[in-house]
Amino acid sequence: MTTAQHTTRTTTVDGRLRTVLSAGERPPRVTAVSATLTHLWRAMMAFKHFPVQLIDIVLMPLIFLLMFTYLFGGAFADSTEEYLQFYLPGVMVQAVVMMTVYTGTSLNTDIHKGVFDRFRTLPFWQPATLAGSLLGDVLRYVVALTTTVLLGLLLGFRPDGGALGVVLAMLVLIVFGFSVSWIFAALGVVASEPERVSGTSMIVLYPLLFMSNIFVMPETMPGWMQGVVDANPMSHAATASRALMHGSADFWDVGLVLCVCVGLVAVFGPLTMRLYRTKNAR
Amino acid sequence: MSAPRDHWGRSVSTQPTWAIETSGLVKVYGRTRAVDGLDLKVPAGLVYGILGPNGAGKSTTIRMLATLLRPDGGTARIFGHDVLGEPDSVRRRISVTGQYASVDEGLTGLENLVLMGRLQGYSWARARARATELIDGFGLGDARDRLLRTYSGGMRRRLDIAASIVVTPDLLFLDEPTTGLDPRSRTQVWDIVRALVEAGTTVLLTTQYLDEADQLADRIAVIDQGRVIAEGTTGELKSSLGSDVLRLRLQDARWRPEAERFLSAELGVTVHPGSDPTTLTARVTDTQAVMRALAGLSRTAVEVRDFSLGQSSLDEVFLALTGHKADDQHTGKTSEEEAA
Numbered sequence: 001m002t003t004a005q006h007t008t009r010t011t012t013v014d015g016r017l018r019t020v021l022s023a024g025e026r027p028p029r030v031t032a033v034s035a036t037l038t039h040l041w042r043a044m045m046a047f048k049h050f051p052v053q054l055i056d057i058v059l060m061p062l063i064f065l066l067m068f069t070y071l072f073g074g075a076f077a078d079s080t081e082e083y084l085q086f087y088l089p090g091v092m093v094q095a096v097v098m099m100t101v102y103t104g105t106s107l108n109t110d111i112h113k114g115v116f117d118r119f120r121t122l123p124f125w126q127p128a129t130l131a132g133s134l135l136g137d138v139l140r141y142v143v144a145l146t147t148t149v150l151l152g153l154l155l156g157f158r159p160d161g162g163a164l165g166v167v168l169a170m171l172v173l174i175v176f177g178f179s180v181s182w183i184f185a186a187l188g189v190v191a192s193e194p195e196r197v198s199g200t201s202m203i204v205l206y207p208l209l210f211m212s213n214i215f216v217m218p219e220t221m222p223g224w225m226q227g228v229v230d231a232n233p234m235s236h237a238a239t240a241s242r243a244l245m246h247g248s249a250d251f252w253d254v255g256l257v258l259c260v261c262v263g264l265v266a267v268f269g270p271l272t273m274r275l276y277r278t279k280n281a282r
Numbered sequence: 283m284s285a286p287r288d289h290w291g292r293s294v295s296t297q298p299t300w301a302i303e304t305s306g307l308v309k310v311y312g313r314t315r316a317v318d319g320l321d322l323k324v325p326a327g328l329v330y331g332i333l334g335p336n337g338a339g340k341s342t343t344i345r346m347l348a349t350l351l352r353p354d355g356g357t358a359r360i361f362g363h364d365v366l367g368e369p370d371s372v373r374r375r376i377s378v379t380g381q382y383a384s385v386d387e388g389l390t391g392l393e394n395l396v397l398m399g400r401l402q403g404y405s406w407a408r409a410r411a412r413a414t415e416l417i418d419g420f421g422l423g424d425a426r427d428r429l430l431r432t433y434s435g436g437m438r439r440r441l442d443i444a445a446s447i448v449v450t451p452d453l454l455f456l457d458e459p460t461t462g463l464d465p466r467s468r469t470q471v472w473d474i475v476r477a478l479v480e481a482g483t484t485v486l487l488t489t490q491y492l493d494e495a496d497q498l499a500d501r502i503a504v505i506d507q508g509r510v511i512a513e514g515t516t517g518e519l520k521s522s523l524g525s526d527v528l529r530l531r532l533q534d535a536r537w538r539p540e541a542e543r544f545l546s547a548e549l550g551v552t553v554h555p556g557s558d559p560t561t562l563t564a565r566v567t568d569t570q571a572v573m574r575a576l577a578g579l580s581r582t583a584v585e586v587r588d589f590s591l592g593q594s595s596l597d598e599v600f601l602a603l604t605g606h607k608a609d610d611q612h613t614g615k616t617s618e619e620e621a622a
């Protein structure tokens with residue numbers, strides 16, 4: 001074509017542009033694992049550039065911890081110190097679970113951004129987008145759990161299970177949070193706007209959190225309520241967290257939670273990915 | 283027009299390959315037929331422009347061709363691959379720059395490009411090298427470590443295009459790449475498009491501006507209400523649209539009748555008085571004749587303040603092609619609905 005004409009016209013652009021463009025190489029298709037790790041990296045970079053979101057993450061469990069311990073602690077248990085020993089492992093469950101809602105809302109916000117359109121036109125394993133985001137949220141769980149434990153220690157929390165118990169409990173809760181977050185990821189994919197996700201989620205979550213053994217043991221409750229509390233996965237998570245931190249965990253304390261986790265991921269993982277794929281083709 | 287590019291060599295089929303081939307493509311949103319039986323054939327290796335007013339169905343078309351939206355009817359093939367049947371084969375050959383920035387606001391410019399490189403199979407090191415190369419090539423080197431949300435519209439647009447060509451695609455969709463850009467940024471984007479085509483990429487771009495289509499596109503489809511209403515090379519279209527417009531402004535309104543008489547006699551066309559009492563317009567085809575007529579006019583008593591000879595505006599093109607103004611599609615729609 002009229003190459004001469006083009007050459008003169010292109011002078012406004014840096015001369016390097018041309019060589020950059022004609023690089024016609026085609027790398028091999030990215031693997032599912034690499035794609036997921038890349039999305040995890042994306043989440044971590046976004047977190048790095050916007051650390052202010054830490055405040056929300058950290059504040060919520062701290063407020064609950066202070067409020068419940070010093071407001072109700074004395075009434076629920078013999079003393080506030082004693083209640084703290086009981087409640088701290090529980091508030092950590094609460095912190096993680098509430099944050100999984102955040103995962104759903106932020107996923108929903110994300111999905112409606114233009115960059116997701118671009119992701120959809122790239123030939124990689126599409127669920128990596130979701131898996132990467134959810135893995136990235138694990139970072140938030142770590143931050144929230146760590147600050148809660150630190151404040152607890154400051155206030156007089158003394159775990160019999162020692163540092164190892166605390167770390168194990170945190171690991172179990174992180175796995176639990178990751179698993180629960182798939183439920184809200186599903187909601188995040190189908191919801192039309194983020195407010196819907198948080199609205200719907202809170203209606204489900206608050207009863208679930210309160211009808212558990214996070215705040216009080218079920219002994220004083222009527223029989224049917226004890227049944228509900230015992231069946232509630234939040235109770236299993238709180239029991240595991242408590243048992244690990246206080247060094248009294250047996251196999252089933254932890255095994256039960258992990259079974260719940262496997263179940264959640266097995267059901268909601270594929271479901272969410274399916275929803276995401278079909279949403280693309282709308 | 284041009285010799286076969288390496289591009290042709292790359293394609294498997296020996297038959298002439300259309301980069302894009304659609305037939306009867308339809309997308310319906312409720313009662314709106316956003317795309318309504320669209321037929322397109324885009325040859326590989328050139329810039330193809332889709333020209334149309336707001337709501338014509340440009341973005342909807344691009345989204346269907348780019349496997350982002352499921353068509354409600356008809357077929358679309360990209361280099362012979364069906365968008366519904368073989369979306370992955372399509373995705374391996376295309377890249378899209380959407381109408382609204384399709385980059386990650388929460389990352390820096392460089393990180394955005396690294397992300398794209400990684401997701402297309404580059405190693406970390408190669409992705410980083412490629413990202414640096416591109417960001418410098420696009421003149422964004424100084425802003426490489428700034429978050430996208432601090433970029434200006436023009437910078438964002440360039441980064442958006444850079445993100446589309448981390449791996450050079452065979453076909454690039456650009457949805458209104460220059461809307462909202464200042465003339466300098468616009469020229470930069472045009473240059474990028476030209477350089478891309480030289481490197482063998484087919485570019486499908488949408489625009490609302492006739493002059494942009496004219497500057498960039500080898501062929502143009504004019505669409506309105508989801509249908510192609512005219513198609514051809516820029517030359518063909520312009521001659522079918524006929525004419526340029528001569529606009530003339532006089533020093534004083536009292537000279538208008540005389541100027542009108544003089545010009546219609548010289549040019550042999552109807553000269554219309556404008557809404558301003560000092561202005562005149564005429565549709566003309568022969569630039570030489572216009573220059574002679576204006577020279578003649580300058581020797582009369584008539585004093586001309588200024589004049590311009592320009593291409594028909596999109597409005598005028600639409601008026602000529604569809605018989606209705608670009609922005610009153612509603613009347614068109616009502617009659618359509620009544621007919622249905």
Ligand SMILES: Nc1ncnc2c1ncn2[C@@H]1O[C@H](COP(=O)(O)OP(=O)(O)OP(=O)(O)O)[C@@H](O)[C@H]1O
Nearest residue numbers: 311314316334335336337338339340341342343381
């Ligand atoms: N998601 C949607 N839901 C409902 N209607 C839609 C949707 N997307 C597009 N439309 C309608 O389809 C028609 C075509 O829209 P489209 O975005 O393709 O136009 P366009 O040519 O890109 O316009 P513009 O120049 O304003 O970008 C419009 O009437 C629009 O209102």
Ligand SMILES: [Mg+2]
Nearest residue numbers: 340341342381
């Ligand atoms: Mg559009």
